[in-house]
Every structure is written in C-alpha cells, then in structure tokens.
Amino acid sequence: MKEASYDEAGQSTLPGLLLLLDPGGRPDRDALHRMIADIPRADVSIPRILNASGIVEVIVDGLTFDIHGLASDAPISPPRIHYAFDCRVEDLSGCDAMSLYPAPHLAGGANALPVIRTMLSLGVKLAERIDGVRAVCWTPARTAIAASTFIDAVNAWLAGGQIPAPGLFGLYSDADGTWRTDGLAFLFGRELVIDKDLCNDEAAAMRMAASIAHDLAGYGAPDVAEDRWLEDGCLIRLEPDDRTATIGVRPALKSAELANAARAR
Secondary structure, three states: OOOOOEOOOOOEOOOOEEEEEOOOOOOOHHHHHHHHHOOOOEEEOOOEEEOOEEEEEEEEOOEEEEEEOOOOOOOOOOOOOOEEEOOOHHHHOOOEEEEEEEOHHHHHHOOOHHHHHHHHHHHHHHHHHOOOEEEEEEHHHOEEEEHHHHHHHHHHHHOOOOOOOOOOOEEEEOOOOOEEEEOHHHHHOOEEEEOHHHOOOHHHHHHHHHHHHHHHHHHOOOOOOEEEEOOOOOEEEEEEEOOOOEEEEEEOHHHHHHHHHHHHO
C-alpha cells in the first residue's frame, strides 16, 4: 500500500469512508469531540493541520484514524459512485461530506481486516450520532450505501454475522450472464467471477458473493482449485487464476457429478 496523502479536494489515497450528509449538516469540532467522548474505547488525539483545514485524529482500540471535513474545514468533494445500495445517486447530489480514513502510519495495513473492522465500527457510531447522514461511501469499491443499511450490516458483522455486503464491493454482469465483483480485490487480492449457472439474478449473485467473501475472510483465498461448503449449505468450486487475479466460482465437481447422475436415471 502506497504512502498516504491528501489531494486538494480532501480525498485520501488510502481507502476509507465518506459520510454524505444533508447540506449544512457537518458537525463542528466541539460537537465531534462530544460524540467521540461518548464512544467506548475511542479518544481524540492532537489535531493536525492540512491545507489550513484541521484533521481530527481519533484513536480506537489502539488504531488511529483521520476525520476530515468538519464544519470549519474546506468542503470535501464527494466521490464518483458506481454502485448504489438502497439509495439513489441523484438523491445524493449536493450532499455535504466528511471523511474517515486510516491515519498515514496505517498505510501498509489499510486493507487488513482488523483495521477495516475498526474503521467501519467507528463509521457506524458516527453515522448513528450525526443527524442527517443519508449514505455512506466506501471508496475502494466506489459504493454508496443508505445509512440505515450500512449501520445494520456492519453491526451484524460486529456481532458475529456475515461480512458486510453489499457495500464493500459492487457487482456487475457480463453479456453472457457471468457475474463479477468489483472491490473484493482490495480485501483479498482477487475478484470473484461467478458462473452464470449458479445464480438466476443479481440478488442471488450478491448473496453468493457475500457468502464467499465471508468464507475468504475466515479461511483465506485458495492457492489451488478446491471445493468449499458455504454457510448456507451450498457446495461450490473455487478456481484461482493468478494471471487475471480472479477466483472463478463454479458448481463443485461433486455437485456436477451428482446432477449428471440424476439426469441419467
């Protein structure tokens, strides 16, 4: 991961969250300090100055994150959104934005799940405490998620549930019906390519991609082709391809053999 920096629009080169708020809804520094004081295991470090704007450093469980874009700061330009979940992109135009990024010293591990988990947890607590948060953007996947959907999904993950999806990745289909993720490579180094025979529609493809992402978070990406059982009882085959940095998702060989035997009877 390259060294962190900020551009003139207030965007960081590191991955992070942007909270999109009603116009005029950005809290000031005092309000943010009161919110942080209400969050367990969180504390405010010494503010840094960036282009005459302040960055508030927040320490959570020993990890430091930058909050930028408060009421007294220069406006942050919202990111380009490629995937919207439970919200419409046109409804987010004109929103104010404030950002939450890993601090520069975390640049080397910004895609580590403990860092992402802590950052998403802090993002949820801020979204719960700031009035008028319409959506949350996850910059590596260029996604926007309705605030309530984001809060529910992350809280479920923190409570032991599935890794948040949609949100951490997008999904699109090829002309032949193959489904591809967009954003999982940031987490696992590879995108998923899901065989069209496994999913009838986008909702089914998203459920499968989310289940596989949760499996990869727990057991890691395979180095060679292997069959795996997902939590929903589905048996699939994962086929990594180093050349394209993808993991092909196909019906498991055992499942295919059983299906062929059934058709032969």
